[in-house]
Amino acid sequence: MTMTRRERLRENTREEIKSIARRHMQEQGTAAISLRAIARDMGLTVTALYRYYPSHDDLVTALILDAFNSLADAMENADSSQPRERYANRLMAVMLAYRAWALQNSADFQLIYGNPIPGYHAPREITVPAVVRGFRVVVGILAEAMANGQLHPSVEYQQLPPHVSAFMTELIEQDGYNIPLEPMYFGVSGWVKMHGMIMLELFQHTPAVVGDPEEFYRFEINNILKTAGLTLD
Structure with missing residues (x-):
């Protein structure tokens, strides 16, 4: 209209x-x-x-929604640029898009993942759908890979921590992810590592110890994919 x-x-x-x-x-x-x-x-x-x-909180909520949706758009666009059956390539493209967005929108990235704003409490019923959009891209690709027999966890990931597994299983049911445990676990594990590298880079810690943060990031993301049995073309 x-x-x-x-x-x-x-x-x-x-x-x-x-x-x-x-x-x-x-x-x-x-x-x-x-x-x-x-x-x-x-x-x-x-x-x-x-x-x-x-109110101040209404403005902060609007900024948070914009940021999460913009990040999810970048991840979805990156995924759509790759052949559907190339799961490792899709995940690499998505994770590179995540990093690129964070570096280009550092203030927004710190708003949604950095220090909390004193006194602000995000309204879950409004923010959660935007928050999980990008994450659903990652676990969705992993779930597709598993459904097609392409997800092969390395030995150290074949026995997942029992308490974490139980919590994630409940989370999957509560939030309607409709995926097995393994894609959820690999999605969270990969996101934690990816996020850590990006935060260190944003605050200029990584360049001093690796020289080329992007090359380091690509190499480590590839190693994460290998632990799931996924190989880049």
Whole structure:
């Protein structure tokens, strides 16, 4: 449905508010999100800003939704660029897209995965669907690989930790993932390692010890894939 002029102006203003909030995050960190500071930059009163975002938490939630959905879009697009039966290639493309997005959108990445904002509590019913979109891409590929006999865990992963396995099994049922335990475990394990490398790179720790963070990242992601029995073409 076509928006009216008033609706377009309102949406443009909402986007401008978020853009300024991202700039403030980039310059001063996620805790710097302030409706008062944004209003000052826009030449508006704080009261006027409340017409677009009723509270600080509403703005933070909107930023979080945008970030998770943008990251998921990048991962889904990367997956769709690869042949369906090339599971390792699909996962490598997705994980490279994850890193590229994080480096290009470092303020947003730190908002969703960095230090929590004091006093803010994300409304799960609103944020969780966006949060799990990207993760579902990864575990979905792993589940497809398993269904087609291509997932072959290395010896050390053939006996998973019992308490972790029980928790993940319950999580799979509760959140409706509809996948076996193995893809979930490999998805979480790979994500933890991938995320750790990216966070260290974002804060400039990795370059000093590896020289080329991208080459290091590719090599380690390939090793993660090998533990699942998946080989790149």
